[in-house]
Amino acid sequence: MGAAAGAVAAALIAVVLYSAGPMAVAQEAPAQPPSEKAVAVLDDLVLFQGDPIEAAGKIKFDGQNFAVPGRDPVSRNEVQLVEFRLPDNRQEGAAEAGPEALSPLAQTKLEAAGETAKQFPGVPGIVLVDDGEFTLRPDGSNAYRYHFAGLVLKEEQKGWAQVSIGFTEGRSRARILYARSVSPDGAVSTLSPDEIKVASPTQEMVFFNPHLKMLSGVVQGVEVGSVVEYEYEYDYYNPEDPRLFSPGFQFQGAEPVLFSRVKVYVPAGTTYNYMTRNFPDPALAEPVVEEKDGIKTYCWTLENMPPITPEPAMPPTEDIVPMMDSSIFKSHEEVYDLLSKLQTPRMVPTAQIEGAVKEITEGADTLDEKIARIYHWVQEKTRYISIKGSLGAGFSGHTADETFENRYGDCTDKAILFSTMLKVIGVDSFPLIVQTNDAGTAITEIPVLSGNHCISEVCVGDRSFYLDTTAQNYRYPYFRMDDHGIFALNAIRGDIKKIPVPAPSDNRRLSRLNIKLSPEGDVEVKTRTEYNGSVEAGVRGFWKSAREDSRPMLMAQYVNSISPGALLDDFTLSKLEDLGEPLVMTLDYRLPGHAIRTGSVMYLTMPTLERDYGEVSLESRKYPIQYMTTEERILEIDLTMPKGFKAKWLPPALEIKNPYLDYSAKYDERDGHVVFRESFQRLERIVPVKDYAGYRDALRSISAFSKKEIFLTEKG
8 A cells, every 4th residue: 555645835734722721732733843933923812801913924923922023922812713824844845745645654664564464354544653652741740642653444433433532621731732543545544633623521420620611623634544643632731739740551353563663852850650561571561761851761662563352351452561650759658648628627527527427337336337328329319420620520539518518429538537426436548549450450560649549448346348339239348349459659658559359159149949840841930139249239330220010021131031932930139239238139930841842751951050151152262261250159959840740760870169259069869859059159359360270171171061951850
């Protein structure tokens, strides 16, 4: 494929500047950054307030201010729209290059893309260039510049045509330097300034940041075989805290990446901590470091990275791709100090909070019961709505009093309120900043302010345990399974601990089935199932979300999935809204013709026993298996045989014990009954690759056992 190359007939470049506050810049320009020299304004200055200022070529722009004859300079933040001329800095005799040409780096990588496409047939696209630059300025502000080029090979990859950058009014701004596509026949489509928009992004009902904006545009003309290329800049010109400079980068993705690089520029003498993970070559994990003119540069580069091949139950992307993260905090203690000074003043009980706690805990006999009542109250009475716009609100929440009065808040707000309410009954509790286990392992190697969630640590005597008031369906003392086995930052106490993974018994499903088998092979089943932990929360949440009048239909669909033609007779659910009581479900149904009769012999599979484990469908794996938590499943069946029948053949008992599984299953015949008991315990969250073969064989053995029939025969 060839890319069209063309020349710029003139140095005239249209630049649109617009924003609802601090100005975002959308610019169609050559790949190189514009000169710092002042440039002439071609059109009127359209201001956010006041009449337009006539330009007539007399106004100059130096990158920050507009010099207007006869009046004070006009700040760029006051200007909504302008067109100006970029100077032509080309050296005499140099080849002309314009926004319609691919950058030299993209063109070079495009020439190698054909071989990559042959090496990885079926990929939807190839990333030619994935290049980022982070710059920390001496005044504490910082900027990020990103250059992307990608070859589209399938229809689904045409989404690369969408260029979007978020920014926060009053603190940051963004600009698209250029965006274009080059089709297989050489036709060029360039994103023009009037196609770039600034808007408030669509936000969920539970999340709202009034200052968040999105700069975006769609490059036209993208088809299979096109190359999409763009560059943008993000300027964090007004950081809430100058220490909030934490460059991070990932070097691999779902598509092959031919060139992936990140550079970080910091003033010489600045503390700069970095960490890396998952690099294919340890030598590449160390950056190339240079120092020039008072600027220290750190550069990581990876080339010809293969696409990630998905595997069932694989770890999150953050835990398998080469990545770097960094910060300028001098120590973990500096992070603790920053957060604790924000959190502690927010955790002051008011008279209203004290009164509510007294009312909530009235009549409770034990301290555990009081904690449980407060836990459930915050879960149920405080809706999850996130309204953020600052470091204090994001990492330290609103005050406990605000959240209590509003009756809404996000994870941080609810953790702050919960810890404050526990303080009223004399219990120490702390908000914890965490990274959930579905979002990758938290950065603990260096001092950095990061995380995607906030939960609570509760300390009673020498006992310490964890609760998560965000989830509304977890019964005390259980907490969300994506909090299991992760690192937790306690800023007030000043430490980082790993939250243990609960025992399998804390995530249990106990089912007891009484089955009556007729001589004709019809089956009547009465089931009682008790739950706790994450499985209870999942079942409770599902049925709470289902309209009451739709539940019979959903139950009927479930029993029909057990056996086609199954008929639902009755079901009950314990009070779903009462977190104080364990969830219990009963289910009565019939399976006509479930057992097959041939003469004096009848055979059948046990209802609900059949198991399949998709995570061991591969013969080998590149990545570990990762679950969110442990699990226990107990199944007890009492099958009443028809009168005059006895067991002819029952599958032999199966028992498996290894570091990851504890499984036992056994059939017995007792006085006209076939009784069965199965116990399955998954003991660990993660199964490493080195142990996959044994784990695979174990689960496949369980699956095969679960599908075996039992054989009955008439006596004599």
